Amino acid sequence: MAEPVLSLDSQHRQTAEDAASCIKKSADDADSRHENMAEETAHIIDPAAERALCRKFDFRLLPILAIMYLFNALDKGNLGNAQTAGLSKDLNFAPGQYNLILTAATRNFSGIFALRFFLGAVESAFFPLVIFYLTTFYRRSELARRLAIFYAASNIANAFSGLLAFGVFQIKSHLVDHPWRWLFIIEGSLTVLFSIFVFFNLPKSAAEATFLNEDEKALAYHRIHVDSSSIVNESFNLKESLQVFKRPSTYGFLLIEIALGVPLQSVSLFLPQIVQRIVKDTVRVNLYTVAPNITGAVSLLILAFSSDLLRIRFPFICLGFALTFTGFIIYAAISDPEHQIQLAYYATFMMTWGTSAPSVLLSTWYNNNVAHEGQRLALTSVGVPLANLMGLVASNVFREQDKPKYEPALITTASFGGFGFLVAACLGLYMAFDNRRRNRRQGVKLSARDVPTSRLRDGPKVDDFRWFL
Template sequence: MTEPAPTPSPQHHPSTTANDVASCNKKSIDDAENSREDVAEETALVIDSAAERALCRKFDFRLLPVLAIMYLFNALDKGNLGNAQTAGLSKNLNFAPGQYNLIVGIFFIPYVLTAATHNFSGIFALRFFLGAVESAFFPLVIFYLTTFYRRNELARRLAIFYAASNIANAFSGLLAFGVFQIKSHLVDYPWRWLFIIEGTLTILFSIFAFIYLPKSAAEARFLNEDEKALAYHRIQVDSSSIVNEAFNLRESLQIFKRPSTYGFLLVEIALGVPLQSVGLFLPQIVQRIVTDTVKVNLYTVAPNITGAVTLLILAFSSDLLRIRFPFICLGFALSFTGFIIYAAIDDVQRELQLAYYATFMMTWGTSAPSVLLSTWYNNNVAHEGQRLALTSVGVPLANLMGLVASNVFREQDKPKYAPALITTASFGGFGFIVAACLGLYMVFDNKRRNRRQGVNLSARDVPTSRLRDGPRVEDFRWFL
């Protein structure tokens, strides 16, 4: 538990001097630093902007490039199956009708040796194990970054990290285009090189990341003692109720007693289908526009790149305005519109530009909500264990919707895939409605709490050190 801190010693950062401190909390960062006391002012406001910017720059340069590259490899491993399919995977391995959909779907039930497979059962089993080991990556990265950044700094950092997925999808198309030109007697089909190259790079980079990334700010060797104290203070007042708290499963599961939790999970479900549809089946969707199987991968590059740009624009705007749900709703609206337009076109060759533009809207709409939704509910949970529990359920739940996406894009519906496009659009519309209703409830509840207390507070005015019990705390305000 926290308690009033003594007068700061001279070694502490200027932002924690007695002139600035209203009241303080003290907590040991970990066993290695029990001799050092850290203080956290009872305010969530920035006190020393220059020092915080310098600290964030250190985190940005140390953490984000490595995490982004890790996610790029993660996305390449996940999306390479679609590129292999356009190059004849099903035909080469003699898949029966519907077996490709099963391979895509098995990935999402628990995700690299796919290059070594010679039949359906081999690739099916390997995709299962790949799904099992990949499933924890994204939710844990989200939680990891919440231990380094304030709430209003998180979305744009996650966006930079997540943009690697869009870039990977684009790069995957370019890589596939190049790989398919390889003429070698070492493999029977060129698509095998995709799995060999991407799998090898993933393994090598993971070893480097394990050594390079710090476990926490307290153990970051690139920070001095003053910077570690400031890093602790920032998270104590604007992210967590108790920093580096030991995980307690029983306490963490209390998050599922909050009604808002199920609103967030519904939005995750709605997001999962369009997100996975674009990630897994964009090459097949584009095949309706371009019949050349080699050029199909090239035509997925531009939509994915602009999707990454849209994600960054919306995430930076969201952090600047300190508001999440309107941008999430915008993403769902773009996704819904893109899929509806594409489904409504009968003669693609006559409406070629409009059809291709619709694929851009699909990527614009699925990119932003995935990051902003995770940021939204992490911003509203100060208990670190509960934050981890919710993220660990919410993100895999969205991934699990890949089962829907992988089974609605059926072989008999090609090249238009009308049932799949309509189904995906419906999930986008549902996500818009749920996100809007949840956001408007938060606006209403914040105003109700202000009227009851006779004050005018927002989430930025209340330090997270007071918010361990969430909405049951009188001073709690939703981060919109």
């Protein structure tokens, strides 16, 4: 009988050892998983190395992109400046035809409409592709201020456009029949020349950047893998990319783009006409657009830097829409701007403050919430042109018969600003609520910064997904 007892004790000891081994293996596996997660954390591991890398990107990418956008904005802003100098009258436009084209050899409406069509076709992809391009170099919390620096070139261009137009309109030459033609000739030539420089000096990706060494390229890859993209430099797949339009949040973002488009295009295209209500002299009108555009660029930078610092987007977007709504309502409510010129002029400042920031922060917001590179590109390629398309609304509410007050246009634009505020606020509050719900369900306290984007290819379907607010 002794042998079975001994055998039983031996079996118990073996079972206990096996159990202990399994427990230890499970603990080791858990530690291994935690170590792997630590290696993939979205948090910054080496701040000094990342700052140095970002400085290289900043000095090599942003100046080129900003100058490109400056020329892009100048080319569009030329029409507004030329209009104040008599373009419609010189080309015998019928009432309302100027609004449809919103460029130096044209002699009639048909010619300038055709050129404007081709200009719009080639420039429509520029801004969305730049947004996507920068998401392949910068972390999510670094993106807004870089886009703001890039986008501020548009505001500066609008201001510079007024100064340039002021100078060009002084040219007296027999080579052209109207001074505004010089505007298109000079700025168009500069754009073409700079594009040649860009072709040879802008890298396609961090992996192909000649100004980075191998360690820096590895760090650049790691940063994007954990805090921007699920797969870095993934080949574009149209079918997969279109899956982003199955997400309800996508349509919230697109509604905000629609709401943004009308005030954004109204200020971009019609600020000189709005200012004409305050200043009657054609030449001084362009000068009076300078200060609002400059302060618009400053407000954009302040809000974008603050948004990156706090890692939150939607409250600043809402603030921009609130400023837009207020500025247009004030201007529409003034019955006699000549006796309230300071208030009227201040309202034009609020218009530029309010339209600048939401454009950058909105694009950053939805790019921050889409880890799939193809889906990010698809959404941006639809969202940004959708806002530009709303220029059709802006163009057709600023009617010739409503000048100089343009009351229907101002009220319409303000309404879109108010609508944008409501949609952005609702979407942002839903995201905050959903983040808390996910935390309660998992018994954790995570935010977007705690989850590597390498695990978020399927977006909100992933349990660990957290909205970047």
